[in-house]
Amino acid sequence: MADSRFFSNAGPFSLARIAEAAKAQSMHSEDASRSFSDVMPIDLAGPEDVSFLDNRKYADKFKVSRAGACIIAPEMVDHAPVGMCLLITPQPYHAYARVASLFYPARQSTGTISPSAVIASDAKIGSHVEIGPGVVIGSRVEIADGCTIAANTVIGDGVCIASNTRIGVNACIANAIIGAETIIHAGVCIGQDGFGFAMGPAGHIKVPQLGRVIIGTNVEIGANTTIDRGTGPDTCIGDGTKIDNLVQIGHNVQIGKNCVIVSQVGISGSTELGDFVILAGQVGIAGHLKIASGTKIAAQSGVMRDISPAQEMGGSPAKPIRVWLKEVAMIERMLKKKGS
Secondary structure, three states: OOOOOOOOOOOOEEHHHHHHHHOOEEOOHHHOOOEEOEEOOOOOOOOOEEEEOOOHHHHHHHHOOOOOEEEEOHHHHHHOOOOOEEEEOOOHHHHHHHHHHHHOOOOOOOOOEOOOOEEOOOOEEOOOOEEOOOOEEOOOOEEOOOOEEOOOOEEOOOOEEOOOOEEOOOOEEOOEEEOOOOEEOOOOEEEEOOOOEEOOOOOOEEOOOOOOEEEOOOOEEOOOOEEEOOOOOOEEEOOOOEEOOOOEEOOOOEEOOOOEEOOOOEEOOOOEEOOOOEEOOOOEEOOOOEEOOOOEEOOOOEEOOOEOOOOEEEOOOOEEHHHHHHHHHHHHHHHHHHHO
16 A cells, blocks of 8 residues: 555545546446455555556466456456456556556645745736745746646746646756646756857857747656757657656757657757657767657667667667677677687
C-alpha cells in the first residue's frame, strides 16, 4: 500500500468501475459489485487489491498470487489462480496506468494563493490557480485556470502558461509559452540564454538570444532539466513529449510530438527531432542534425550525423545497432583470442 503520508487513495472501487477505467473486459460479471481498495505488485497483493501482469518474467509469481483482481493479456487467462477476478486487455501496462490513476489521481489545484507570493500588478491569474509560498510572478504573465505553481518558483515577465499545468518547487521559467496539462518538475530551468558566441582569436562575443521556448500540451519535464531559448528561431517541444530528469536541450532545438528523452541526454543547438523519437540515457547529439521520426537511439550513444530514415542506432559514433553490436562482439572475440 502506498504511504498515506504522501499519497491519497481515492478507493475503494467496484470491479465494474475498475474494468471501465482499465478499458478491459471483465471475465467475472457476477462480481461486478465486488469492492477493491488498492493497487499492489503481483507478489504483494491481497484479496482486496488489483494487480497486473505485463512481463512474462513474473508469470510464476502470477500463478500463486493472492491478488483479488489482475489485469492480464488474453494468453495468460489459463494460468490464473482459482478465484481471481480477471481483467483482459492486450495492453495490461496501459490499463494498469489508468487504474492506478483512478486510485491515486493527480493532485489538483487548491486555488489558494500564499500571502508570501510576489505577483506583479498586471499579471493575469485565472480561476482556481494555486500559488505557493515565495513564488515570484513577473509583469504581463498569464496563468490560465487550474494551474499549480509550487513554492519558490520564479515566472519571468511575459510568460504564458495554459490551463491545468503543474509546476514544481524552485523552477525558473522565462521567455516561454507553455501548453495545457503540462507537468514541470522541481528545479527545471526554461528559457535561459542559449550557449551562443561568435568566437575569434581576440575573444568570444556573446550573441543575443532573442527567441522563446514553446512547449506543447501534455508535456512532462523532469527535475533539474534545462531548456535554452532560441537565438531567433524558437526552441520547440511537441505535444505529448516526455523528458526525464537532468536533460539539457540547447537553443533552437525542435522536438516533435510524443518523443521520449531519458535522463542525462544532451541535445546541441539547432538539432531537429521528428515525432516518436526515443533517446535512451546519456545520449549526446551534435548540433544542426536531423533525426527522423520513429528513430531509437541506445544509451550512451554519440550522434554526429543525420539519421534518416528511422532506425535503431547505437555506439559512438552512432551507427545502425546491428552493426554496432557485431563490432562489439568482434572486439570481444579478438580480446579473448589474444588472452588465450
